[in-house]
Amino acid sequence: MDKIRLGVIGFGCRSYGMTEIFLGFEDVDVLAVCDKYEDRVQNAINKVIEKKGNTPFGTTNYKEILERDDIDAVFIATDWELHIPIAIDAMNAGKAVAMEVGGAYSLQECYDLVDTWERTRVPFMFLENCCYNKEELLATAIAKKGILGKIVHCSGAYGHDLRNEVVHGKENRHYRLRNYLNRNCENYPTHELGPMAKVLGINRGNRMVSLVSVASKSFGMEQYVIDNKDKVDPDLQGVDFAQGDIVQTIITCENGETMLLTLDTSLPRSYNRAFTVRGTKGMYEQFTNSVFLDGNNEYWTGKEFIDNYLNNADKYNDLLPDCWKNITKEQLDAGHGGMDYIELRDFIDRLKAGIPMALDVYDAAAWMCISCLSEESIKNGGKPVEIPDFTKGEYKNRKDVDIILGYHVE
Amino acid sequence: MDKIRLGVIGFGCRSYGMTEIFLGFEDVDVLAVCDKYEDRVQNAINKVIEKKGNTPFGTTNYKEILERDDIDAVFIATDWELHIPIAIDAMNAGKAVAMEVGGAYSLQECYDLVDTWERTRVPFMFLENCCYNKEELLATAIAKKGILGKIVHCSGAYGHDLRNEVVHGKENRHYRLRNYLNRNCENYPTHELGPMAKVLGINRGNRMVSLVSVASKSFGMEQYVIDNKDKVDPDLQGVDFAQGDIVQTIITCENGETMLLTLDTSLPRSYNRAFTVRGTKGMYEQFTNSVFLDGNNEYWTGKEFIDNYLNNADKYNDLLPDCWKNITKEQLDAGHGGMDYIELRDFIDRLKAGIPMALDVYDAAAWMCISCLSEESIKNGGKPVEIPDFTKGEYKNRKDVDIILGYHVE
Numbered sequence: 001m002d003k004i005r006l007g008v009i010g011f012g013c014r015s016y017g018m019t020e021i022f023l024g025f026e027d028v029d030v031l032a033v034c035d036k037y038e039d040r041v042q043n044a045i046n047k048v049i050e051k052k053g054n055t056p057f058g059t060t061n062y063k064e065i066l067e068r069d070d071i072d073a074v075f076i077a078t079d080w081e082l083h084i085p086i087a088i089d090a091m092n093a094g095k096a097v098a099m100e101v102g103g104a105y106s107l108q109e110c111y112d113l114v115d116t117w118e119r120t121r122v123p124f125m126f127l128e129n130c131c132y133n134k135e136e137l138l139a140t141a142i143a144k145k146g147i148l149g150k151i152v153h154c155s156g157a158y159g160h161d162l163r164n165e166v167v168h169g170k171e172n173r174h175y176r177l178r179n180y181l182n183r184n185c186e187n188y189p190t191h192e193l194g195p196m197a198k199v200l201g202i203n204r205g206n207r208m209v210s211l212v213s214v215a216s217k218s219f220g221m222e223q224y225v226i227d228n229k230d231k232v233d234p235d236l237q238g239v240d241f242a243q244g245d246i247v248q249t250i251i252t253c254e255n256g257e258t259m260l261l262t263l264d265t266s267l268p269r270s271y272n273r274a275f276t277v278r279g280t281k282g283m284y285e286q287f288t289n290s291v292f293l294d295g296n297n298e299y300w301t302g303k304e305f306i307d308n309y310l311n312n313a314d315k316y317n318d319l320l321p322d323c324w325k326n327i328t329k330e331q332l333d334a335g336h337g338g339m340d341y342i343e344l345r346d347f348i349d350r351l352k353a354g355i356p357m358a359l360d361v362y363d364a365a366a367w368m369c370i371s372c373l374s375e376e377s378i379k380n381g382g383k384p385v386e387i388p389d390f391t392k393g394e395y396k397n398r399k400d401v402d403i404i405l406g407y408h409v410e
Numbered sequence: 411m412d413k414i415r416l417g418v419i420g421f422g423c424r425s426y427g428m429t430e431i432f433l434g435f436e437d438v439d440v441l442a443v444c445d446k447y448e449d450r451v452q453n454a455i456n457k458v459i460e461k462k463g464n465t466p467f468g469t470t471n472y473k474e475i476l477e478r479d480d481i482d483a484v485f486i487a488t489d490w491e492l493h494i495p496i497a498i499d500a501m502n503a504g505k506a507v508a509m510e511v512g513g514a515y516s517l518q519e520c521y522d523l524v525d526t527w528e529r530t531r532v533p534f535m536f537l538e539n540c541c542y543n544k545e546e547l548l549a550t551a552i553a554k555k556g557i558l559g560k561i562v563h564c565s566g567a568y569g570h571d572l573r574n575e576v577v578h579g580k581e582n583r584h585y586r587l588r589n590y591l592n593r594n595c596e597n598y599p600t601h602e603l604g605p606m607a608k609v610l611g612i613n614r615g616n617r618m619v620s621l622v623s624v625a626s627k628s629f630g631m632e633q634y635v636i637d638n639k640d641k642v643d644p645d646l647q648g649v650d651f652a653q654g655d656i657v658q659t660i661i662t663c664e665n666g667e668t669m670l671l672t673l674d675t676s677l678p679r680s681y682n683r684a685f686t687v688r689g690t691k692g693m694y695e696q697f698t699n700s701v702f703l704d705g706n707n708e709y710w711t712g713k714e715f716i717d718n719y720l721n722n723a724d725k726y727n728d729l730l731p732d733c734w735k736n737i738t739k740e741q742l743d744a745g746h747g748g749m750d751y752i753e754l755r756d757f758i759d760r761l762k763a764g765i766p767m768a769l770d771v772y773d774a775a776a777w778m779c780i781s782c783l784s785e786e787s788i789k790n791g792g793k794p795v796e797i798p799d800f801t802k803g804e805y806k807n808r809k810d811v812d813i814i815l816g817y818h819v820e
Contacts, residue, residue, distance in 0.1 A: 152629045153656040212622045212792040217666025219562045223690040246563040248670055250658050256627025260658055267688050268704035270715050278677050280633040287712035294678035302697035305680045382622040382794040
């Protein structure tokens with residue numbers, strides 16, 4: 001395929017930015033757009049016309065896109081709840097899938113996703129953009145080179161104050177609001193878990209076997225609603241939010257490694273994914289972009305550490321893929337500091353070349369199922385819950401894959 | 411009492427430094443010293459003679475100290491395993507107790523400690539020095555002033571690379587070695603938990619109700635033994651260490667707050683307690699000594715945050731107690747950057763004044779029991795374990811206490 005004919009399903013804020021990137025690709029045409037709201041469909045059509053000149057087909061029914069012969073692939077960025085059902089329908093219709101992240105609502109939908117792919121073998125990519133981010137790629141490369149020794153533990157957070165987004169969910173027609181009102185779980189695990197899974201070889205030699213998950217009560221959202229009475233939907237005054245402010249989930253892997261995920265989205269904070277990789281020879285920390293190696297002097301205060309280590313990981317930048325070494329300002333500005341551009345480029349490159357996706361249906365199922373399993377654990381006071389192996393034992397044979405086509409570290 | 415006549419029980423590395431502080435106090439005489447090893451007893455005697463002139467009674471049997479009429483109080487800094495048994499014997503003998511930290515080996519010994527105190531009412535202080543440290547005191551004061559809003563979550567770590575200490579445990583006769591070989595738990599919870607408990611009012615209006623604890627495998631110690639073959643006891647080659655490298659424990663409080671403890675002592679790292687307090691109006695972070703308040707701009711990289719926030723918590727330094735505002739270089743150098751001096755001074759001041767200790771037997775029991783409960787949870791795959799209420803319901807009535815005599819924040 002020289003050109004990918006794309007349909008965009010779901011046209012909220014996220015899709016707007018991602019579609020802009022697709023529209024910038026010479027080898028992609030956006031020929032169809034869909035949202036459940038008419039005004040968003042019109043915005044999407046206008047966006048395509050403005051940027052590329054063609055008038056795409058627009059619809060509020062995604063199935064009409066899946067029926068079209070002029071569509072090779074779909075980008076799915078709907079409400080979290082619909083990601084998997086639409087991906088399944090798309091694969092059944094023979095359309096390649098690029099599916100945005102989120103968490104699963106049941107194990108069954110994860111199994112269904114895997115089954116559908118195994119039956120159809122339609123290209124499927126899970127769009128975990130943080131796996132394509134500079135720091136996470138650097139940490140992964142440093143780990144793969146053995147610089148950190150045997151990897152023992154990873155931790156990371158989705159540390160992002162979303163209170164304003166959540167409380168304005170009604171006017172913005174945003175799915176987070178109903179999720180925060182009704183559900184208590186690690187609702188957005190993949191930004192941390194994806195890069196950790198890559199470092200620890202999950203689904204490729206290793207697997208996650210169990211988790212425990214514990215949530216604090218929800219104090220943050222309720223206080224925010226009180227404090228912003230004049231700006232927030234009055235229906236939310238005094239309402240209980242089900243979603244705990246801080247959710248911590250500890251995952252144990254088959255080989256004895258552990259991973260800590262922190263969902264931290266409804267208290268005041270500065271953004272931080274806090275991706276950290278710990279090995280027997282050293283540690284990588286994203287917050288300071290630092291590598292601390294065995295035998296170095298320890299420091300007793302944060303300031304001393306910062307003075308000596310901040311950004312010292314840059315000395316390993318040669319390990320980064322060319323797309324990061326040569327990144328342009330335009331690409332950096334395209335979304336989330338460059339990772340969105342690099343991720344979508346990789347999807348298109350692999351699709352055109354007929355090469356399997358780096359983040360596949362097994363990764364999607366394994367990473368997304370953490371949400372519904374954490375929900376179960378939290379409901380039961382932190383009870384350990386088993387994590388299924390969606391590869392049916394094949395994880396033992398599946399080889400490590402390079403996350404960016406043509407980029408290889410060993 | 412004008413002068414406290416002190417016995418020191420246990421004379422390893424820790425006791426050496428702490429005794430030095432006691433010997434610097436005008437109102438303390440060290441009249442007896444004990445260790446199970448003769449050479450350490452002699453060192454202790456020499457130390458007292460050198461610093462203060464008197465020749466203390468020396469023994470390898472601590473019971474001989476407890477029988478003496480010229481001893482008012484004992485400082486206990488033995489192996490972890492003996493802290494509670496000796497404290498119980500001391501209280502039964504009517505000697506006031508300052509007991510060093512560590513974790514408990516069974517719930518029963520925690521109950522016995524509490525029962526003994528309730529029967530004897532002998533002054534007892536739990537020497538959790540981090541509760542007296544500048545940053546933890548500052549964070550606690552900021553929280554008490556309401557600057558962070560309702561407190562929802564605290565986290566902290568004992569992030570201290572102890573591999574060298576542990577593997578040389580045989581030659582240094584150090585208790586950590588046998589603990590790391592035979593036991594897998596949050597073996598040293600109180601440095602983080604103590605300050606968190608103060609912030610959240612544990613045993614004073616609030617209590618801990620349950621925990622889950624998960625450990626990674628032990629890869630760090632074993633790799634260290636291999637890498638340092640020529641320096642390490644050959645008996646340790648190829649030996650399995652029971653203690654996991656990273657142990658994470660999530661505690662849930664009665665009011666819905668959560669606490670995360672991380673034991674992180676056998677992989678390469680720089681020292682970090684990472685004490686963090688999260689509220690509905692802001693957060694305090696020890697690593698950057700920063701306060702981030704609601705409504706401030708968030709930053710998308712660690713460097714941006716550091717550039718804008720590092721040490722901005724200093725603007726609240728007026729909330730610190732006078733002993734920290736007026737601290738001298740000598741006091742700062744006396745141990746762990748000043749906190750040891752301030753802690754021991756507070757013990758002596760309260761003892762002389764006949765005022766209850768700020769860190770009492772209920773705190774000791776509640777904080778130390780986390781070790782044996784985490785051991786149970788880890789053994790059972792992270793199973794939730796109930797945390798007892800050692801106050802028998804009295805935590806509801808017990809009022810907040812000022813940690814330093816005469817220092818009050820509200």
